[in-house]
Amino acid sequence: MERFTVLEAIACPLGLANVDTDQLIPARFMSRPRDQGYGSYLLHDLRYDAGGGPRRDFILNAPRYANARILVARRNFGTGSSREAAVYALWDYGIRCVVAPSFGDIFASNAVKNGLLPAIVDEDDVATLLRELATSTPVLRVDLDTQSVGIETRQFGFQVDPVRRLQLLNGWDDIDLTLRHTERIAIYRRDRIAAEPWIVPAPPHA
Amino acid sequence: MTVPRTLFDKLWDAHAITTREDGETLLWVDRHFVHEGSHHAFRKLDARGMTVAEPALTFAVADHYVPTRGRPDIADPEIAGMVSLLSANAAKSGIQLFGLDHPAQGIVHVVGPELGLTLPGLLIVCGDSHTSTHGALGAFAFGIGASEVAHVLMTQTLWQRKPKRMRIIVDGGLGPHISAKDLALHVIGTIGVGGAQGHALEYAGPAISALSIEARLTLCNMSIEAGARCALVAPDETTFAFLRGRVYAPRDAMLDEAIAYWRTLASDADAAFDRDLRVDASAVAPTVTWGVSPEDALPVTAGTPQITTADPARAAAIADALHYMGLEPDTPLTEIDIDRVFIGSCTNGRLEDLRAAAAVLRGRKSRVPGLVSPGSSAVKRQAEAEGLDQVFKAAGLVWADSGCSMCVGMNGDRVGSGERCASTTNRNFRGRQGLGARTHLMSPAMVAAAAVTGRLTDVRTMDLLEN
Numbered sequence: 001m002e003r004f005t006v007l008e009a010i011a012c013p014l015g016l017a018n019v020d021t022d023q024l025i026p027a028r029f030m031s032r033p034r035d036q037g038y039g040s041y042l043l044h045d046l047r048y049d050a051g052g053g054p055r056r057d058f059i060l061n062a063p064r065y066a067n068a069r070i071l072v073a074r075r076n077f078g079t080g081s082s083r084e085a086a087v088y089a090l091w092d093y094g095i096r097c098v099v100a101p102s103f104g105d106i107f108a109s110n111a112v113k114n115g116l117l118p119a120i121v122d123e124d125d126v127a128t129l130l131r132e133l134a135t136s137t138p139v140l141r142v143d144l145d146t147q148s149v150g151i152e153t154r155q156f157g158f159q160v161d162p163v164r165r166l167q168l169l170n171g172w173d174d175i176d177l178t179l180r181h182t183e184r185i186a187i188y189r190r191d192r193i194a195a196e197p198w199i200v201p202a203p204p205h206a
Numbered sequence: 207m208t209v210p211r212t213l214f215d216k217l218w219d220a221h222a223i224t225t226r227e228d229g230e231t232l233l234w235v236d237r238h239f240v241h242e243g244s245h246h247a248f249r250k251l252d253a254r255g256m257t258v259a260e261p262a263l264t265f266a267v268a269d270h271y272v273p274t275r276g277r278p279d280i281a282d283p284e285i286a287g288m289v290s291l292l293s294a295n296a297a298k299s300g301i302q303l304f305g306l307d308h309p310a311q312g313i314v315h316v317v318g319p320e321l322g323l324t325l326p327g328l329l330i331v332c333g334d335s336h337t338s339t340h341g342a343l344g345a346f347a348f349g350i351g352a353s354e355v356a357h358v359l360m361t362q363t364l365w366q367r368k369p370k371r372m373r374i375i376v377d378g379g380l381g382p383h384i385s386a387k388d389l390a391l392h393v394i395g396t397i398g399v400g401g402a403q404g405h406a407l408e409y410a411g412p413a414i415s416a417l418s419i420e421a422r423l424t425l426c427n428m429s430i431e432a433g434a435r436c437a438l439v440a441p442d443e444t445t446f447a448f449l450r451g452r453v454y455a456p457r458d459a460m461l462d463e464a465i466a467y468w469r470t471l472a473s474d475a476d477a478a479f480d481r482d483l484r485v486d487a488s489a490v491a492p493t494v495t496w497g498v499s500p501e502d503a504l505p506v507t508a509g510t511p512q513i514t515t516a517d518p519a520r521a522a523a524i525a526d527a528l529h530y531m532g533l534e535p536d537t538p539l540t541e542i543d544i545d546r547v548f549i550g551s552c553t554n555g556r557l558e559d560l561r562a563a564a565a566v567l568r569g570r571k572s573r574v575p576g577l578v579s580p581g582s583s584a585v586k587r588q589a590e591a592e593g594l595d596q597v598f599k600a601a602g603l604v605w606a607d608s609g610c611s612m613c614v615g616m617n618g619d620r621v622g623s624g625e626r627c628a629s630t631t632n633r634n635f636r637g638r639q640g641l642g643a644r645t646h647l648m649s650p651a652m653v654a655a656a657a658v659t660g661r662l663t664d665v666r667t668m669d670l671l672e673n
Binding site: 020026032076079080084085087107110113184188199202204 | 223224228229230232234236237243246254262263271284285287288322323325327328333334335349350351352353354356357360361362363365367399400403404433435453454455456460461463464467498499519523614615616623633635636637638641642
C-alpha cells in the first residue's frame, strides 16, 4: 500500500453533503474489471450529461480544478453502499484525500485500506475551506503527521482514527499483521467450535 | 461481581481473539456471505497465492447481478461473466453456492435467515452494507468492503475498533397498516442518516418484541441508512420459533443447547448505553420519503418541506433535492403522482411484505406499471402457492424472479430518467434505481396503495373491505 505523509495539491471544493457511494460510482459500472481504471466513472452522473458530454456547471469539470487530488465536501461523505469501487473511482481519478466533517463508516475503512485519507474537519472550518478554495488559489497542503490542512492564509486541524493514521503513514497491510496471529486464531477457533458447535452449519438433511 | 453488559458487549467479547495496544481487536467471523460483487476480493486472494481459510463457514449467493426475467439466459455478456465468475470462485474454493439455478437462490439477506445460516450469537459479514439485516436474529452482522472481504476469506478474522452502544426503545404498538418500514423511516427521519454513526444499535421495548422476525429484519436492514455499524434485536421465543426446522439450523439436542445459550444473549438490566432514545410506536404514521436521502422522510399526511433561509446550506440542499425530484415546496405528499412501482429487495421482499401488498391490491388494478421481485426463490414459490402472484398479475404488475433487481437498477430493471417510482427499497439516492430516477421509499402496503390510485396515498384511507 502507498504511504501517505504530506500532500500539497489542487483541491476541489465539491461542497455537497451526503455524497453517497452510488453517486461516487453508479452500480452499472462495477461489473467492469479495474484494469482500465475506474477514474472515468467517478461521480459519473454528476459529471456527464445524458449524451456523455461533460456538464460545464459541475465543479469537478472546471479547468481551475483539473488534476485535483483533494476533495472538500460537506457531512456524511461516502454514505450508503459498501462498494469499495467508490474508493477505486476516487483513487484512479487521482484523489488521495477527502476532507469532510463526517464520513460513512464503511467508506472510511475502505479508503484507508487503499491509502486514501479521510480527513475529518469541523463543519465551520469546512465552510471556510470551501469559500477560500472557490476564490483564492485552489491548493491545499495536507500533513498527516501533524494532522493539519493548510491553505495560503490559514491552518486547520483534522481528525483521523489514530490506528488508521499509522496505517496510512506506514503503508501497512492488515493481512501481514493478522498472519502473525495465526496460532492464536487456531486456538480461538478450536475453543469457539467446542463452546458453540452449531456455528459450523450441518449440511442439509436429504 | 461482573460488570453489566449490553447484548452488543456480549457478542463483541465472544468474538474477540486479541486486542492490540492501540485498541483494535481481531474478531472471529462465524459466517461470511459472498456475492457476484466479491470478485475484487477473490482477485486479491489469487494475487497473494492464498486460499479460502474456512470454506465451510463461507456461502456464495448470486443476487446483485442476476436477471429477474428470462432465466437461465443472461443477455448482457458482462453480467453473465460476473455470475459465472462467482460460480468459478465458489467451485475452486469449495464454497457452497446458491447460484442462478439453485432452488434456494435469492437475495443474500433474505436467504441467510431463511436457511437458518443466520443464527443468534454469530458474527456475520458480507460485502454489502445491508448485512445489518441479520442482526434481527441477535447476530452481530455488518457490511464490509472488498479489502475486508479478502481479509476474511484469507483469515476468517477482521480487525475492528469497538463501536459505541446505542439503544432505541420503542414503546407502545404500531397502528393498523403501519409496518416496520414506517418505523425505520420514522427513526431515520428523526435522527438523520448520520444519527447512529459509530454505534452498534440495539432495538428494544414492547413494540419490538411484538414484531415478527420478518419485520425485525426490515428494521435492522434499514439501520445502515441511519449510519449504524450494526443493528440488533435480542433473540426471544419469536426468534427460536422462526429458526426451528430451518435447513442449516441446529436441531434436536444441539438446538436445545443452543437455545439455552441464546437466552443469555440480552442486555443486562443495568447495562449502560452510550446513547439511549425512546420512540412512541403509536405516533408513527405511514412514512414516505420526498427527497434524495432516507432522512428526507415524512408522514404521508405531510407536505414537501418549505425552503427556509435559517440554515443556508440546508435550504440549498432542500431546494436541490426538490429540483431533482421534480417537486415544488409545500406540496401535500398525497398529491404526488407516480409513474411506476417496485416491490422487492432485501428490505421488503419477504413473504409477509408480499402478503401486505397483495392485501391492498387484491381485486384492484394498478394505474401504473410495476415489478414485483420476491426476496428469494423460496419466497417466490410460497407466494405462488398462496396465489399472491395471481393478485399482482391481475393488478397488471410483472411477477419476476428474485434478485437485487430494481433496487440497484440491474439488468434493465430500471426506473427511467425523470420517472417517479414508489418503491419498497432502502435508498432514494440520486440515480440509484436508474439515471435520473426519482424514488419514494415506503412500505409494501403503501406502494400497493400508490399503485391503485396512481399517487402517493395513505393506505389507512383505503377501505380494505370494499372489494
